[in-house]
Amino acid sequence: xxxxxxxxxxxxxxxxxxxxxxxxxxxxxxxxxxxxxxxxxxxx
Amino acid sequence: xxxxxxxxxxxxxxxxxxxxxxxxxxxxxxxxxxxxxxxxxxxxxxxxxxxxxxxxxxxxxxxxxxxxxxxxxxxxxxxxxxxxxxxxxxxxxxxxxxxxxxxxxxxxxxxxxxxxxxxxxxxxxxxxxxxxxxxxxxxxxxxxxxxxxxxxxxxxxxxxxxxxxxxxxxxxxxxxxxxxxxxxxxxxxxxxxxxxxxxxxxxxxxxxxxxxxxxxxxxxxxxxxxxxxxxxxxxxxxxxxxxxxxxxxxxxxxxxxxxxxxxxxxxxxxxxxxxxxxxxxxxxxxxxxxxxxxxxxxxxxxxxxxxxxxxxxxxxxxxxxxxxxxxxxxxxxxxxxxxxxxxxxxxxxxxxxxxxxxxxxxxxxxxxxxxxxxxxxxxxxxxxxxxxxxxxxxxxxxxxxxxxxxxxxxxxxxxxxxxxxxxxxxxxxxxxxxxxxxxxxxxxxxxxxxxxxxxxxxxxxxxxxxxxxxxxxxxxxxxxxxxxxxxxxxxxxxxxxxxxxxxxxxxxxxxxxxxxxxxxxxxxxxx
Numbered sequence: 001x002x003x004x005x006x007x008x009x010x011x012x013x014x015x016x017x018x019x020x021x022x023x024x025x026x027x028x029x030x031x032x033x034x035x036x037x038x039x040x041x042x043x044x
Numbered sequence: 045x046x047x048x049x050x051x052x053x054x055x056x057x058x059x060x061x062x063x064x065x066x067x068x069x070x071x072x073x074x075x076x077x078x079x080x081x082x083x084x085x086x087x088x089x090x091x092x093x094x095x096x097x098x099x100x101x102x103x104x105x106x107x108x109x110x111x112x113x114x115x116x117x118x119x120x121x122x123x124x125x126x127x128x129x130x131x132x133x134x135x136x137x138x139x140x141x142x143x144x145x146x147x148x149x150x151x152x153x154x155x156x157x158x159x160x161x162x163x164x165x166x167x168x169x170x171x172x173x174x175x176x177x178x179x180x181x182x183x184x185x186x187x188x189x190x191x192x193x194x195x196x197x198x199x200x201x202x203x204x205x206x207x208x209x210x211x212x213x214x215x216x217x218x219x220x221x222x223x224x225x226x227x228x229x230x231x232x233x234x235x236x237x238x239x240x241x242x243x244x245x246x247x248x249x250x251x252x253x254x255x256x257x258x259x260x261x262x263x264x265x266x267x268x269x270x271x272x273x274x275x276x277x278x279x280x281x282x283x284x285x286x287x288x289x290x291x292x293x294x295x296x297x298x299x300x301x302x303x304x305x306x307x308x309x310x311x312x313x314x315x316x317x318x319x320x321x322x323x324x325x326x327x328x329x330x331x332x333x334x335x336x337x338x339x340x341x342x343x344x345x346x347x348x349x350x351x352x353x354x355x356x357x358x359x360x361x362x363x364x365x366x367x368x369x370x371x372x373x374x375x376x377x378x379x380x381x382x383x384x385x386x387x388x389x390x391x392x393x394x395x396x397x398x399x400x401x402x403x404x405x406x407x408x409x410x411x412x413x414x415x416x417x418x419x420x421x422x423x424x425x426x427x428x429x430x431x432x433x434x435x436x437x438x439x440x441x442x443x444x445x446x447x448x449x450x451x452x453x454x455x456x457x458x459x460x461x462x463x464x465x466x467x468x469x470x471x472x473x474x475x476x477x478x479x480x481x482x483x484x485x486x487x488x489x490x491x492x493x494x495x496x497x498x499x500x501x502x503x504x505x506x507x508x509x510x511x512x513x514x515x516x517x518x519x520x521x522x523x524x525x526x527x528x529x530x531x532x533x534x535x536x537x538x539x540x541x542x543x544x545x546x547x548x549x550x551x552x553x554x555x556x557x558x559x560x561x562x563x564x565x566x567x568x569x570x571x
Contacts, residue, residue, distance in 0.1 A: 003524045016229050027259045031246050034263035034293060038278045041289055 049127075049369045052177075064091050068401035069164070072156035073137075073561060074141045079458070080163050081138030087525065088130035088170065090315050093520050095193035100482075102515035106503050116499035117185035118177060122343035124188030128305065129212040130170045132439070135447045137219050140247050143456065144223065146559060147241045149232025154225040164217040169211035174417070176201035187497060189294055190265065201325040206269045213258040222256035223247055232551070234570035238332065238362025241550050242325060245332050246311030249339045253300045253307070258344065264290055272300040281344050288353050297347035302438065303342040307335060307447020310377060313399045316449050317381050319548040320396035321388030326378040334373035336381075341370045351422045360419045367417035370408065378407060391546075394468030398449035400523050402441055409437030412487065428498075436483045441476075448475075448526070456540035462557035464531040474522035476522055481515030 071077060098119050101334045102110050111119070132552050141159065145152055153159045177183040181199010184190065190209075196204065231240070240248075267278040268290070277283025279290045282558065325331065347355060347363040355363075381403055390396070414432040416422050425431060450473075455463050485508035490496075494505045540557040549569070555563050 012229070013157050016225055019228060020158070021157055021223045023224060023255060024217075027217050027255050029219075030256060031259035031263050031266075034260050035267060038139075038267050038293070040265070040288060042278060042285060 049291045050242050052412075067396045072152070073158050074145050074153045074156070075458075075559060076157065076338030077153075077159050077163050078140075080140045081134045081166075083168060084163075084170075085135035085138060085447075086530070088126055088134070089523065090527075091174070092123050092126040092131050093523060095119045095126065098518060099123065099265050100513040102499050103501070103509050104513040105510075106501050107533060109247065113499045114182060114185060117187075117497065120497050121184045121187050121190075122173065125173060125184075125209075126170065127439075127466060128188065129209075129216075130166070130173075132443045132447065133216060134166060136247075136305070136443075137216075137248075138446070139243075139308060139312065139450050140219070140223055141381070142158060143232070143454065144226060144244055144247060144316045146457075146555065146563060147225040147244050147442070147550055148227060148235055149564045150226060150230035150231060150562050151562065151567075154221050154230055155222045159222055160224065160542075162215050165211050165215040165218075169208045169215065170206055170537060172211070173208040179204070181191065185313050189291075189298065190268070191294070192268055192271065193238045193281070196280070201531075202270065202272060206265045207344075209265050210262055213262045213542065215487065216258050220251040220258075221517060223251040224255070227251075232564070232567045232570050237467050238329065239570060241311075242314035242328070242331055242335075243308070244312035246314070246335055246513055249335050250304050250307045253304050253339050256549070257297045257300040257304065260293060261301075262298070263294040278555050282301070288350070289348050292346065294342045295341070295548055298349065299346045300339075300342045302435075306441065306446070307339065309402065309443050309449075310335065312446045312450035312453070313381065313427060315550070316395045316453050317384050317400040318396060319453075320388065320391050321385045321398075322390075323384055323388045325380070326383035326386075327376070328374055333375040333381055337373040338370060338377075341366060341373070345370065348417055351419050351531050352426045356420070364417055364419050368414060371414060378403065379560060393545075394463070394465060394472055395449045395453035397469065397472040398445045398452065401472065402445040402449065404477075405437060405441030405479070406446070409434060409439075409442060412437060413450055415475050425490060425496055427497055428490035428492045429486045432496050433483050433486035433490060436479075436486070440479050448472075451526075451530070454552075455530070456544045457552060457557050457559055459533050460540055460556075461533050461536065461537035462540050462544075463529050466533075467529050469524040471522060471529065474525065475519065478515045478518035479520055482512050482519050483515075485509075485511045485515075 068076065068080065071080075098111060099116065100118055100485075102108070142155065144150075173183075178441060179199060181201060184195065184198050184205045186192075186195040197502060223461060227240070227244060252366070256390050268552070270276040271278050271280050271285070277285035279285045279287045281287060283391040314325055343365045345363055347359060348367045351360060351363070381399075392400075416425055416431065416434060452468055455461075462486070489505055489512070490507045491570070492505065492508075494501055494509075542556050543553050545553075551564075551568060553557075555566070
């Protein structure tokens, strides 16, 4: 990651939103992953 | 900085009650939201503290005095939940909101509206959790760990507790996303990762831990919800489920949670000690790597909370040794803080006193943690008051002392006034004395066999319980001094300079005190 403040205009704003969305998807995947693990544990 | 975020603050000087309240509800300014988090956390300190007083009043004497056993269990449960999710985590989120943009030279957090939402979920979630105490069947009484099957026996409050925990988790996850995105994208030109202040580093690592841990807790309580209302049997043995599965899930969240509340305190102490030693932090890079190592190890030690549930010998060995391994990076940090003070030009203002108190007493909590990590010894200590003593030594002188150190350190920057140093020192000494009076005897109670989470006990435990209760009342009352100091500092006092202390380092000290509403609209250049 470059040590340069990202401008909030255009690409910079998109980059910020993209990182936020990626992290939100990671959190959602962890949440669902553990529920699926719970289901598999019950089925085994 | 987005135009929207600036426009939303155009009315922050508006007069009258309605504009004033609307300003706080709709604010997207990181300093306002930091203040909201810190205020909320202070209120919750007294709510959770009040519950602790009730617990200690009941335990002052053997026999049942003030509350019935079910209410007692509700108090231990909600005390834990409120202190962790309502008090200490929001306190550090407040520090993060106030200080991270100031420390990295950013104009605000990267996602200001999400920031507003993260905060405003909290008061509703905490109120919902507290209101469950008034519902038929009472509030949750299964302990903050919410183990099934006991948790599934909660009365009408059950779905509300689960909803409150979900809301608290969503709030934390959004705050974590905001912190990561801010640090990765909005650092001032020239501020490389290894030039960031330690507080920013510790929060970056904490945010990743939050992102990993909080959804796990949410998954666990969602499964409890479906067990209760949708006929599943994740944790219900009668339907083929496994209650121990919940313990694994809970502690996979629960152990990182300990570091979620203590790593930001490490960061604050790493800012305070160099300032009052008048020396740079010793071994900066080692501190960064040690913090990352602690965070990694915290995700692979969870089953040390579950030795007595039964597991293969290889599992016991793994979790025992990996737990002990945490002592290595923690030792690096303790050594580096001590080495920072070595031959420094030390002065002992209140933030430094709390930092040194942290160093001594958190280490003591760490030692009892090592004792608990030893499998055969843990069979003796499990679910006894020794465990209560251990984690209070970690959380009070660890997390809470870190928060107090940070509050005294940055109060002049936030308010523009110096706090009352004499009262600050009185607050430190009373807190330190009373916390030891409260929690040290609990080690002896646990070693003598007193179980945790009981409202009544054998008469042989009376003396140490009396001492502990007297200490707890003193500890609770001492915090009123802090409240008074904070209010007094907000209302006035000696004007603080921009630097506040004797040549501290960091971008936050380059802006005036109090920090203006908008800072670093033009990014500073870091050399």
